[in-house]
Amino acid sequence: MSTALIWFRRDLRVADNPALSAALDAHDRVIPVYVHAPDEEAPWSPGAASRWWLHHSLTSLDRRIRDLGSILQVARGPTLPALRRMIRRFDASALYWNRLYEPAIVARDTGIKQRLIDEGIDARGFKANVLFEPWEIQTGQDQPYRVFTPFWRKARSQLQVRPPLSKPEGLAKPEGDSVQTIDDLELLPRIRWDSRFHDEWTPGEPGATEAFEDFIESGLRDYASDRDRPDRAGTSRLSPHLHFGEISPMQIAWALEERVHQSGDSARSAGADSFLREIGWREFSQHLLFHFPDMPERNLNPRFDAFRWDDEDPASIRRWQRGRSGIPIIDAGMRELWTTGSMHNRVRMLVASFLTKNLRQHWHHGQRWFWNTLVDADLANNAQGWQWTAGCGVDASPYFRIFNPVSQGEKFDPRGDYVRRWVAELAAVPAPLIHHPWSDPGISERTGYPAPMIDLAASRTLALAAYKDLPKSDAD
The missing domain is CATH 1.25.40.80 (Serine Threonine Protein Phosphatase 5, Tetratricopeptide repeat)
Incomplete structure (x- = not known):
């Protein structure tokens, strides 16, 4: 009997799964496995919100696989020894997986593939994601x-x-149960900050x-x-x-x-x-x-290596993170993020512009916070998005394009419904004032909502002055 392992990673589905379909076409028995090895993705191991999603997605995948007659085999890393143990356990002659493209994972997978091929295992990757x-x-x-x-x-x-490729009609059940369980991976938070996640999402x-x-x-x-x-x-x-x-x-x-x-x-x-x-x-x-594998760490536009970021200000960064900036649509976005693990895409651009341009804090601070708090934290999307807004990417919003959160709020949240949903202090503020409540000093006194932590016009002027100090590019 010919046996292959199908190594699940971030392809947690049974339909339109090229590696799974190829394994089923070529082998009599296919064993689904998952190896948890976050340290091998360092320095970008999954953040807390991503781990929450992963737990529930793996649980769902295991149910799907059990419905097909098999069991998801779960193991802790390091990955290569864990895969070798399962290859020996099930007497497998092949390992199939779907490719990922993060630098650390590419390097790891390339090494694993070569080592297994050298040991006589048919190791194959597929395009799927x-x-x-x-x-x-x-x-x-x-x-x-x-x-x-x-x-x-x-x-x-x-x-x-x-x-799309069809889901399999069934999978052969392996002998014995999984050595480890999904719960053994300890992906869920010990302090239950995730209560609202369950209302928002079905992983x-x-x-x-x-x-x-x-x-x-x-x-x-x-x-x-x-x-x-x-x-x-x-x-x-x-x-x-x-x-x-x-x-x-x-x-x-x-x-x-x-x-x-x-x-x-x-x-x-x-x-x-x-x-x-x-x-x-x-x-x-x-x-x-x-x-450009150093995109999460380095400016893709090298001119910005000389940019004058303001001195790191932990207190200001913390106010931004907590949604206490005093700018309603910024605070609404940051509170939505903390509560649900997500944020509307338009607002993501606004909060990123506020941090990198009005506060002139390095985009790395925002990238790291999003990485830990977003359920959809993706290394490529996150780095590209922050560099785009900060103006230092290869295809970026110009640095001198500084979003005005007041006018943006008035344009895209004209009645203030989004702000009222997430900033409870402002629930009773009428639409004409919802995006600039400081225009009526009594609002702050009545609600306890903070005054703006920064003057938007003055901070814009300072940001533009810093931009003008950048060295010219060859195209200038």
């Missing part, structure tokens, strides 16, 4: 793209959607499928206009499901093409195009991280 491998989209000079628009134009022209493949179906049916028509409105349920909320591989980009692209574009509904088709472009941003982030 992206539409394009990071090396598949290149410029005419065979160089990586550094600007999103031409990257996506080329990627979109080359995209060939395929039907796992069924939850991802349900969220996508809801979005397809009710969210696409107005997506292009509503996606920037934090006061509306206008986004897909698929980001953590995508990060953990509970749904694949190809499943999404196929559904958008076959169920939306073929329907002839022009409004929904426009929403589908807009949403697929957001998937493209995710692809672009993976592309950048693969080609």
Whole structure:
């Protein structure tokens, strides 16, 4: 009997799983395994919110696998010894997995593959979690793209959607149970700060499928206009499901093409195009991280190595983290993040701009906080997003573009519903004042909501002055 291991990582689904399908096609018995080795991802081991999601996603995956007749084999790392033990235990001749692209994981997986091949094991990786491998989209000079628009134009022209792979009809049950359990991994917090997470999210493949179906049916028509409105349920909320591989980009692209574009509904088709472009941003982030592996640590634009960040101010950073800045839409976003493990994308840009430009604190502080508190914390997306807003990335918002949180709030949260939801002190403040309550000094006295920690206009002037001190680029 030919046996293969299918090594689950961040592809926690049984449908449209290329490694699983290939293993089932080639072998009589396929054993699903998961190895927990966060230290091997250092310095970017999963943060607290990500660990919460991982626990529940693994639990969901285990239920799916048990429904198919098997059991998820769980082990602690180091990864190579753990895989070798399971290869010996099940007398496996092959190991299959779906590729990931973070630098530490690429290095680890490359070493594991070579060692196992040297030992006579058929070790294979597959494309499953992206539409394009990071090396598949290149410029005419065979160089990586550094600007999103031409990257996506080329990627979109080359995209060939395929039907999703079916889930298996069944899996052979291995002898004995898993040596370790998901609970043994101790992923959940000991202090239960996650109570609201359960109200907001359903981790796992069924939850991802349900969220996508809801979005397809009710969210696409107005997506292009509503996606920037934090006061509306206008986004897909698929980001953590995508990060953990509970749904694949190809499943999404196929559904958008076959169920939306073929329907002839022009409004929904426009929403589908807009949403697929957001998937493209995710692809672009993976592309950048693969080609510029120091992106989480270093400015992609080296001019910013000389930028005059303000002296590190732990007290100011802490006020930003706690949602006590005195700027309503900033505080709403930071409290939403702490409470739910997520934040509306438009507001993510606002809070990042406030930290890096108004407070002039290094983008690393924000990147680390998001890494620990976001359920969808993704190394490529997180680093790319912070560099984009800070102005130091390869395809960045210009540093001199400084979001005004008051005018942004008035534009995208015009009645103040988003602020009132997350900043309880301001629940009774009327719309004309909700985004600048300091205009009426009595509001602070009545509610206890803090005065702004910084003068927005003055801090903008200082940020622009620091920007002007940067050395000129060759293009200047």
